[in-house]
Amino acid sequence: MSMRKVAVVGAGMTKFVRRAQETAKELTWHATRMALESCEMTLDDIEAVCLGTAPDSFDGVHMKAEYLSDGAGAWGKPFMRSYVGGGTGVFTPIQGWYHVASGLFDAVLVVCEEKMSSYYPHAQAAFLTIFDHTTERPLKPNLLWIFAMEMNRYMHTYGLSKEDIARVAVKNKRNAADHPCALLGDANITVEDILNSEVLAWPVNRLDVSPVTDGAVALVLAAEHVAKRITDKPVWIQGVGWNLDTAYWTNRDLAYPRYVEYAARMAYEMAGIKEPRKEIHIVEPYDPFDYKECHHLEGLLLADRGQAPQLVADGVTLRDGNMPVCPSGGLLGVGNPIAAAGLMKVAELFWQLRGEAGARQVPGQPKRGLAQAWGDLMQVGTVIILGTNP
Amino acid sequence: MSLLERHPQAPNAWLGNLPVTSRYTAGVAGEKFFRALKDEGKILGTYCEHCDITYIPGRIFCERCMAELDEWHDMGTTGEVFTFTLLFENIDGTPVEEPIVVAFIRIADGGLIHQLGEIDLDELSIGMPVEAVLKPEKEREGSILDIQYFRPIPE
Amino acid sequence: MTSKFKQFPGTPLSEADFQEGKILFRHDEMKGDFAWDTGIAIGSYLAALKEGFLLGGYCQTCRKTVIPPRTVCEWCFRPMDSYVRLEDTGTVNTFSLCYVTWDVKRIEEPELPAVIEIDGASPLHGIMHKLGEVDPQDIHIGMRVKAVWKPPEERDGAITDILYFKPIQEGES
Numbered sequence: 083m084s085m086r087k088v089a090v091v092g093a094g095m096t097k098f099v100r101r102a103q104e105t106a107k108e109l110t111w112h113a114t115r116m117a118l119e120s121c122e123m124t125l126d127d128i129e130a131v132c133l134g135t136a137p138d139s140f141d142g143v144h145m146k147a148e149y150l151s152d153g154a155g156a157w158g159k160p161f162m163r164s165y166v167g168g169g170t171g172v173f174t175p176i177q178g179w180y181h182v183a184s185g186l187f188d189a190v191l192v193v194c195e196e197k198m199s200s201y202y203p204h205a206q207a208a209f210l211t212i213f214d215h216t217t218e219r220p221l222k223p224n225l226l227w228i229f230a231m232e233m234n235r236y237m238h239t240y241g242l243s244k245e246d247i248a249r250v251a252v253k254n255k256r257n258a259a260d261h262p263c264a265l266l267g268d269a270n271i272t273v274e275d276i277l278n279s280e281v282l283a284w285p286v287n288r289l290d291v292s293p294v295t296d297g298a299v300a301l302v303l304a305a306e307h308v309a310k311r312i313t314d315k316p317v318w319i320q321g322v323g324w325n326l327d328t329a330y331w332t333n334r335d336l337a338y339p340r341y342v343e344y345a346a347r348m349a350y351e352m353a354g355i356k357e358p359r360k361e362i363h364i365v366e367p368y369d370p371f372d373y374k375e376c377h378h379l380e381g382l383l384l385a386d387r388g389q390a391p392q393l394v395a396d397g398v399t400l401r402d403g404n405m406p407v408c409p410s411g412g413l414l415g416v417g418n419p420i421a422a423a424g425l426m427k428v429a430e431l432f433w434q435l436r437g438e439a440g441a442r443q444v445p446g447q448p449k450r451g452l453a454q455a456w457g458d459l460m461q462v463g464t465v466i467i468l469g470t471n472p
Numbered sequence: 473m474s475l476l477e478r479h480p481q482a483p484n485a486w487l488g489n490l491p492v493t494s495r496y497t498a499g500v501a502g503e504k505f506f507r508a509l510k511d512e513g514k515i516l517g518t519y520c521e522h523c524d525i526t527y528i529p530g531r532i533f534c535e536r537c538m539a540e541l542d543e544w545h546d547m548g549t550t551g552e553v554f555t556f557t558l559l560f561e562n563i564d565g566t567p568v569e570e571p572i573v574v575a576f577i578r579i580a581d582g583g584l585i586h587q588l589g590e591i592d593l594d595e596l597s598i599g600m601p602v603e604a605v606l607k608p609e610k611e612r613e614g615s616i617l618d619i620q621y622f623r624p625i626p627e
Numbered sequence: 628m629t630s631k632f633k634q635f636p637g638t639p640l641s642e643a644d645f646q647e648g649k650i651l652f653r654h655d656e657m658k659g660d661f662a663w664d665t666g667i668a669i670g671s672y673l674a675a676l677k678e679g680f681l682l683g684g685y686c687q688t689c690r691k692t693v694i695p696p697r698t699v700c701e702w703c704f705r706p707m708d709s710y711v712r713l714e715d716t717g718t719v720n721t722f723s724l725c726y727v728t729w730d731v732k733r734i735e736e737p738e739l740p741a742v743i744e745i746d747g748a749s750p751l752h753g754i755m756h757k758l759g760e761v762d763p764q765d766i767h768i769g770m771r772v773k774a775v776w777k778p779p780e781e782r783d784g785a786i787t788d789i790l791y792f793k794p795i796q797e798g799e800s
Contacts, residue, residue, distance in 0.1 A: 086686055094632075094636060095635065095638070097635045097636065097637030098637070099637050099638075099639035099640075100639065101497075101639065101640045101641075102497070102637055102638060102639065102640065103497050103499065103500060103503070103638040103639075103640050103650055104499055104500055104636075104637065104638060105496070105497065105500075105501075105782075107499070107500030107531075108499050108501065108532060108533070108743060109637070111532070111533040111538065111635065112636035112637065113636075114538060115533070115538045116539070116632070116636070118538060121630070124537070124538075125536070125537055125538050126537075127615075128747075129656065139490060139492055139493060139657075139659075142492045142494045142655060142656075142657045142741070152535035152750035153535070154534070155535070157535045157536055158536075188693070199495075200495060200496055201492070201493075201494060201496075202493050202494055202495035202654065203493075203495075203730070203731070204730060204731040206730070206731050207491065207731070208492070208728055209729040210491065210729055210773060211490065215486060215488050215661070215663050216486040216669055216694055216785075216786075217664060217669065217672070217754070217786050218662060218755055218786070219488060219754070219783055220786050220787045221740070221756065221757060221786065222728070222729055223729065223740065223755070224727065224729040224738075224740075225729075226723070226725060226727060227723055227725055227740040227755075229721050230723030230725065230740075230742065231721040231722060231742055232721070234721045234722060234723060234768070235720065235721035235742075235768065235790065238721070238768045244475045249600055262632075262635055263635050263637070263680070278551065279609055281724070282727050283523075283724065283726065283737075284723055284726075285723070286726075293637045296637075297637065316643045326699060330693070330695075330701075331740045332720075332752070332753050332754055332755050333693060333694075333752045333753070334751060335683070335750065335751055336721060336742070344657075345765070349638040352628035358707075361736075437730070475667065475668070475684075475706060475707055475708075475709070475710070476667070476698075476706075477667065477673075477699050478667055478670055479667075479670050479674040481674040481677065481678075482665055482670030482671055482673055482674040482784065482787075483665055483670065483673055483783070483784045483787075484664070484665060485662040485664055485665060485672070485745060486662070486663045486664075486665060487660075487661065487662050488660075488663065489658075489659055489660045489661060490657065490660075490661065492656070492659065493655070493656050493657075494654065494655045494656070494657075494658035495645070495652055495653075495654050495655075496652060496653055497634070497640070497651070498650065498651035498652060498653075500638070502651065503650060506651050506711055507651065525732040547794075551754050560724075561723060581641050597735030599695045606775075614651040614751070615653060
């Protein structure tokens, strides 16, 4: 494929908080400015902006990305919005990637923002629109139903217990205690704490879910000749993949996310990866619920079906294990502002691969990481692979 | 029943609605701007030195260069009509008795969209100088409606 | 975190900050009323519900029977070949016991949503609905269930013409 090489050269993010005072525009600006400052670039150096943010009905703001564009430095520039549910956080950098890889632009800002607290009284109600209006909404469904049912099916198919899965929440919340922007970091949390939290929709307990969060993250992407001038440690985008499954979520196998597999295969092929379990050193799968981390690890072909919880139990996925998973703390620990959460994971890989992750640093000089996000009604899988080699 | 025809007994449409209720914070800039309007009756703007531009309402960042803005200025309460329109219908389509005048009032490099009041329609013109008429202090809430309307500045 | 950053932006607020008026805010409401066209396939699905049965669609090329029916097969992109009348019995594929409403209010008696694979449709093809007349502790994946319908005069041509699915013994129909 004759695509140009693209690197991530800068990143910035706001704290992830339950309700921010800043308006959505102000949050966006904070992340954008930080990303530019981190690589000492100015807005004049940026040629295009890609922004990802949740649908207009969340905030009641029409064309929300364009509304936020001033905070993202898009004034007078080519601008594009993307939204694929939670998958946005990994999809927007993919979009930024092809802006640069195609040769159209040399430096692009990638920004993702979410201010869920505007939806009052609780953002979960906004998700009513995820269900089909004629055949499902009359049942007054609830976002938790889908996840609870998928978790149930997953546990049943492989004979897993709630305890097996709760270990993921414990690992991630403990990891997040080392993340300065985290909302739910807790260095002392235990499996009992997770299992004793109130049942929302069995088998989902309160601490199995990531909360409504506000936050923004931004990255700067650059073409090879520009990246090498800006930093001596560019992190290269080696592979991208994205895929969509059927909209009829009740017409497929809920125990396995095949759309994640297809997206992963696309990314592995592009990156020339033949044995992902050996060649990927850090994994940041999307973990809005603890079972989802396991579900996605299997979809990414990094664990055999039904075996991901065993990896967690064996300590393989700890920061100093053989395959660290969510060293950032993930969504369960840092927070889940829908569109920005995935980009937080990509930013984490950026910092990890440069050795700049501070207390969260994965030892052993990791060279390659994978971030994956997922969105909508179990539909979208997006995968991006970053590495220290071009 | 062929898959190209509608079923004669099928309901034609399914009715529903989108329940969106929001609670918006004024934001960091909004906090300053609307408190000044509420407590002091002032309209504030912020100045970007790099781009030589004043934003009204004031913002905490410049959208052209991303600089942080912390120079807040009192922009006064007067401006000029940059453009206007007359509304003859309410939002639900029912007619109004007297046309409502809505204008963009230019203040320095920015401005506000608001209503014009105490205005003789024959005098209405682009460029006419106007001043803000605020609600009494007790009635102000920290909202754009703390300004009741803009009216022509008497000669 | 990259050693350059010491401080991260973002001002967290608590619910009390709003109640006590420490910061300015305003409420807003969107008015969004819709009349969605039911379309050819879903219109037929709803008409079938009014008459008291479940309707699926069949694609000859893919040899799949799907529910709800569609006019086009999403795998081979040909028009679907026919509607198929399906049974109103099925098997529980997955379920949950939900103690919160869609707008996050706590409830005592859990709602029992489930994905039910409908008899007559292809494997793993089903619909979402609710379970009823069952002790939540007895529900299990693989449980056989049957639809409980509203009386014919009360049906509207909606998915709610089925009140819920209840468990049946094997051999029952």
